Amino acid sequence: MEIIIKKGSIKKLKSIVDELSPYKTAVITNTTLEKLWLDKILDQINAVPIVIPDGEEFKSLETAQQIWKKLIEISFTRRSLIIGLGGGVMTDLAAFAASTFMRGTYLGLIPTTLLAQVDAAIGGKTGVNFEGKNIIGTFYLPNFVLIDPETLKTLPEVEIVNGFGEVVKYGILDSRVYKKLKSFRKIDEELIRECVNVKLRIVEEDLRESGKRRILNLGHTAGHAVEKASNYRVKHGFAVAIGLMASALIAEKVNGFDSGKVEELLDKFSLPKRHSFEPKELLEAMKIDKKAWYGRLVFILPEEIGKVTIREVEEKIVLAVLEAMKNDSRDN
């Protein structure tokens, strides 16, 4: 698997595809990216675009079926290449289609949101939503991931902030990323590369999430609960930010971690630290999360920047932290 992280690298797509020399190529993207970035691809390579409406609700089995049908129509084979162009919705969907069609085609990903560049397109998880988020999916590594920070220029600010939810997570997991974030000026190749490297290092040791990979779920125990309680109106990166604050505050009570370090980063990137849900509701959502440990409250807790542990936490501690983080009228 090749990961290219370079400004302007989208222009190098032709040489990467030529090297693979696929029988056919299809680009799976959405109506937003179609207007902004698809031409940069079709100018270079001969490919069939498959354009899907924009939205998480289209990351579905129905859409996957439409893609499979289209691939049959154009006589796609296993030696053909699917390129996923877009945010995490597109990279998850394209990767799912590639992993399932004829037991697996070639796959290339061109992530165009910060969240997809540092997270969704890295690590080989694919999926569609089915009665719940990412319930149906596979592990499938792409042949290449092409990350061009230039593509972020057209990304709305709110999506940049959303991506920083995951970037701040890497900052807690890794002291190099933390230092970069402390002196942050702008998003550059270096920052993306540092984040990608943290994820790769962890995933290489544990592709199927049986052990170490779980530490990438830092902030996700409470984060998933916030997403669920909001009916997915709170974006993933924002929910993770709230989850990071929760983990930091729980850690402070359990092992004396300085939660101010997390708070400072969340403030710096305009991420939320508080929530507006019933703490008990969040607690229940945590217990039934698919990544939960059979109803036990298990958290990834920072001990210091660059070091986390996985620990079961007493319900009363979690509840106290969620109560303290709840927005009340004084904040409005």
Ligand SMILES: NC(=O)c1ccc[n+]([C@@H]2O[C@H](COP(=O)([O-])OP(=O)(O)OC[C@H]3O[C@@H](n4cnc5c(N)ncnc54)[C@H](O)[C@@H]3O)[C@@H](O)[C@H]2O)c1
């Ligand atoms: N596979 C994994 O490991 C993994 C990890 C994290 C998240 N995910 C998945 O990623 C998805 C969320 O991804 P996301 O946050 O990128 O959301 P997204 O894919 O919905 O993109 C957000 C919005 O930005 C638009 N957009 C994308 N790139 C753009 C650009 N360059 N310019 C202008 N607009 C652009 C999209 O069309 C969309 O409207 C979720 O489905 C989540 O489950 C997967």
